[in-house]
Amino acid sequence: MFTRIIQVLLKELIELRRDKWAHFRLLIPPIIQILVFGYAATFEVFGVSTVMLDLDHTQESRDLISRFTYSGRFEVVRIAHDLREIDNAIDRSDATVAIVVHPGFANLLRKGQTAPVQVIVDGTNSNTALIALGYVNQIAATFSQDYASDLLQRTRAGPTARVVQVTLEQRPWYNPDLNSRWFFVPGVIATLLLVITVNLSSFAIVREREVGTLEQIMVTPIRPIEFILGKTVPFFLIGVGEVVLVTAVGTLWFGVPFVGNPLVLLLGTSLFLLSTLALGLLISTLCSTQQQAFATNFFVLNPFFILSGFAFPIASMPVALQWFTYANPLRYYLVIIRATFLKGVGLAVLWPDLLALSALGVGILAVSVLRFRKSLD
Amino acid sequence: MRVGRLKAMAVKEMLQVWRDPRSLMIALLMPIMQMVLLGYGVNLDAKHVPVCTFDREGSQLSEALLKRFQASAYFAIVDVVDTYRAVTADLDRGDCRIAIVVPPDFSERLSDSGSSSVQAIIDGTDDNTANLALGYAQAVVSGFSSDVQIRFSASQGQWMPRPPPLSIDARVWFNEDLESRNFIIPGVVAMVMALVGSQLTSLTISRDWERGTMELLVSTPVTPMEVMLGKLLPYFVIGFLDAALCLAFAVFWFEVPFRGTILTLFVTTALFLVVVLCIGYLISVMIRSQLGASQIALLVTMLPTALLSGYTFPIDQMPAPIRAITYLVHARYYVTILKSVFLKGLGVFDLAGPVLAMVIYAAVVAVFASRAFRKRLD
Numbered sequence: 245m246f247t248r249i250i251q252v253l254l255k256e257l258i259e260l261r262r263d264k265w266a267h268f269r270l271l272i273p274p275i276i277q278i279l280v281f282g283y284a285a286t287f288e289v290f291g292v293s294t295v296m297l298d299l300d301h302t303q304e305s306r307d308l309i310s311r312f313t314y315s316g317r318f319e320v321v322r323i324a325h326d327l328r329e330i331d332n333a334i335d336r337s338d339a340t341v342a343i344v345v346h347p348g349f350a351n352l353l354r355k356g357q358t359a360p361v362q363v364i365v366d367g368t369n370s371n372t373a374l375i376a377l378g379y380v381n382q383i384a385a386t387f388s389q390d391y392a393s394d395l396l397q398r399t400r401a402g403p404t405a406r407v408v409q410v411t412l413e414q415r416p417w418y419n420p421d422l423n424s425r426w427f428f429v430p431g432v433i434a435t436l437l438l439v440i441t442v443n444l445s446s447f448a449i450v451r452e453r454e455v456g457t458l459e460q461i462m463v464t465p466i467r468p469i470e471f472i473l474g475k476t477v478p479f480f481l482i483g484v485g486e487v488v489l490v491t492a493v494g495t496l497w498f499g500v501p502f503v504g505n506p507l508v509l510l511l512g513t514s515l516f517l518l519s520t521l522a523l524g525l526l527i528s529t530l531c532s533t534q535q536q537a538f539a540t541n542f543f544v545l546n547p548f549f550i551l552s553g554f555a556f557p558i559a560s561m562p563v564a565l566q567w568f569t570y571a572n573p574l575r576y577y578l579v580i581i582r583a584t585f586l587k588g589v590g591l592a593v594l595w596p597d598l599l600a601l602s603a604l605g606v607g608i609l610a611v612s613v614l615r616f617r618k619s620l621d
Numbered sequence: 622m623r624v625g626r627l628k629a630m631a632v633k634e635m636l637q638v639w640r641d642p643r644s645l646m647i648a649l650l651m652p653i654m655q656m657v658l659l660g661y662g663v664n665l666d667a668k669h670v671p672v673c674t675f676d677r678e679g680s681q682l683s684e685a686l687l688k689r690f691q692a693s694a695y696f697a698i699v700d701v702v703d704t705y706r707a708v709t710a711d712l713d714r715g716d717c718r719i720a721i722v723v724p725p726d727f728s729e730r731l732s733d734s735g736s737s738s739v740q741a742i743i744d745g746t747d748d749n750t751a752n753l754a755l756g757y758a759q760a761v762v763s764g765f766s767s768d769v770q771i772r773f774s775a776s777q778g779q780w781m782p783r784p785p786p787l788s789i790d791a792r793v794w795f796n797e798d799l800e801s802r803n804f805i806i807p808g809v810v811a812m813v814m815a816l817v818g819s820q821l822t823s824l825t826i827s828r829d830w831e832r833g834t835m836e837l838l839v840s841t842p843v844t845p846m847e848v849m850l851g852k853l854l855p856y857f858v859i860g861f862l863d864a865a866l867c868l869a870f871a872v873f874w875f876e877v878p879f880r881g882t883i884l885t886l887f888v889t890t891a892l893f894l895v896v897v898l899c900i901g902y903l904i905s906v907m908i909r910s911q912l913g914a915s916q917i918a919l920l921v922t923m924l925p926t927a928l929l930s931g932y933t934f935p936i937d938q939m940p941a942p943i944r945a946i947t948y949l950v951h952a953r954y955y956v957t958i959l960k961s962v963f964l965k966g967l968g969v970f971d972l973a974g975p976v977l978a979m980v981i982y983a984a985v986v987a988v989f990a991s992r993a994f995r996k997r998l999d
Contacts, residue, residue, distance in 0.1 A: 378756030419745030
């Protein structure tokens with residue numbers, strides 16, 4: 245049995261080595277993808293284009309505006325002179341945020357009344373708008389605090405005039421600078437692995453079927469399970485190789501930390517590959533041509549990709565779609581890979597995800613082996 | 622060019638699509654599937670962020686603060702713990718995204734020095750959710766803080782409580798409820814059109830090569846221009862129907878506000894269709910197998926459209942070299958136009974920049990596509 249598996253394995257490796265395109269396909273797209281994702285996929289908000297209108301022209305208003313300028317979160321693209329200019333800038337998308345200080349701002353402050361600051365936000369990209377509004381509120385809160393305690397010092401008021409305040413101390417763990425790259429790089433590794441291995445395994449078997457060599461192989465003494473193992477073991481090795489390659493780019497080039505245990509990741513990767521390779525096999529039993537396999541892969545992989553938590557939080561999806569994510573191997577692998585990269589947790593925490601992955605893998609494999617046997621009859 | 626030959630070509634292509642279940646599936650099923658999947662699955666809002674609380678003081682004040690978190694729709698308290706270890710375990714397992722820790726001297730410090738703080742330990746793995754949650758937490762604590770100030774002033778016998786010095790009067794334009802769905806769905810339409818359009822036409826010429834009908838085609842008097850137009854026309858009609866379907870889905874099903882005019886939408890959609898259909902056709906001429914052509918078409922449309930068009934990731938946050946590349950991505954212009962037409966209600970003239978860019982884009986690809994096909998068999 246063992247020698248027969250080795251024979252198929254060797255045949256597959258030789259085929260892969262002679263396929264000049266395969267080298268290219270397996271090396272270049274993953275690297276391009278990790279680079280594009282690393283640089284382009286960001287939800288961070290820096291240097292929001294901002295237009296300022298100061299109608300008060302006082303020390304206080306200038307102080308407030310300079311706080312926006314020096315925060316690094318806002319980039320003043322224009323100083324407006326009237327409200328019309330503000331409307332135009334937002335309409336034409338020249339600026340995302342407009343800050344208007346109305347006349348009488350400093351007067352109100354000095355009188356101890358609340359001085360309003362008008363902020364107009366282009367909400368088109370709600371995410372950027374929400375985060376930018378968060379920064380606006382933070383700046384306003386510190387301005388308020390500073391002004392109040394300043395006033396207190398100047399007037400030396402008694403305890404009755406004290407300012408009482410509660411503040412929030414922010415402590416982000418695992419990704420202290422809230423860097424999008426740290427979130428996306430491990431995710432890209434997972435999605436790449438899904439796409440590459442499902443494609444490889446489904447195409448490899450469908451190709452034999454299409455060309456007609458599958459029948460030739462089946463008249464040899466080889467058993468279906470030996471054939472499947474011989475076919476998929478090379479892809480398993482390729483999958484692990486891809487993880488190492490992309491992890492190297494992610495950690496060395498982008499500086500994403502890897503604080504966990506590589507062995508835990510290897511275990512998770514192996515279980516994930518079990519699911520993806522079995523899925524490829526399942527698809528191959530449903531298709532008779534490579535073109536069909538291509539279309540089927542797309543229809544299957546796309547939902548897996550979107551409903552995985554790769555970029556969009558599962559908790560914000562409708563409940564029906566959330567249920568679907570439980571049948572998605574990528575969901576569990578994303579948890580495992582992000583946890584090993586950023587959190588550094590081990591089996592004690594990750595066992596439920598590993599267990600779910602094994603169950604899915606065994607389930608898909610069982611169905612696909614049964615179907616594969618049938619498709620030979 | 623003869624109208625008769627063009628018509629014959631178009632009719633033949635239409636019949637071929639009609640009788641081929643697979644291309645019909647791509648043409649009709651894929652847009653619907655993508656709209657549903659992306660429309661529901663792609664969402665950046667953070668609601669009911671799971672919170673665990675660790676109240677080390679257990680005073681009335683600390684309970685009042687935590688109650689505010691409970692009352693907020695943005696947070697859902699999933700666990701109340703009493704050790705730091707449990708906080709760490711909850712965050713490690715991902716059971717909660719944010720932990721609110723009230724220090725043991727919370728009330729004491731407030732009455733002694735007038736200022737006290739609570740800790741928000743947040744799981745930064747998903748930086749976007751973390752950022753949003755921190756913004757909401759900040760708002761909860763600020764609200765609590767001004768309440769405390771008012772109560773304090775009242776207890777000191779000041780009947781006119783001191784208001785906070787500064788207030789932010791924020792107005793959100795265009796997407797007033799700040800729903801991510803409203804800006805993502807117009808982008809999804811662009812994504813679907815880019816994918817489906819180039820997939821459809823990527824099979825046109827390569828099919829003739831693969832099935833051997835190319836020899837027949839070459840031996841007829843039809844000119845390359847007639848071949849191109851005849852092959853693209855049916856897909857233009859299908860693409861337009863797809864676009865109408867997707868746009869109707871966006872407006873009536875997902876209820877994205879639509880403030881522009883249908884005319885602007887149709888003109889720009891037609892332009893975009895020309896671009897994507899020509900790209901697919903160009904690929905089809907160059908790659909002679911259907912499989913290869915559709916794979917290349919997927920490769921050149923999927924990643925750039927998903928990442929570099931501004932459909933979810935804002936272009937102005939990308940580094941300069943990547944931003945330069947986005948100018949080459951066709952969907953960039955269409956996404957800008959769709960978002961502006963839907964949410965801002967801009968017309969063709971307001972959008973002169975991106976519309977002009979699309980006209981140039983369409984002209985360039987059309988010229989390349991029309992030159993690419995030669996009536997030769999080698």
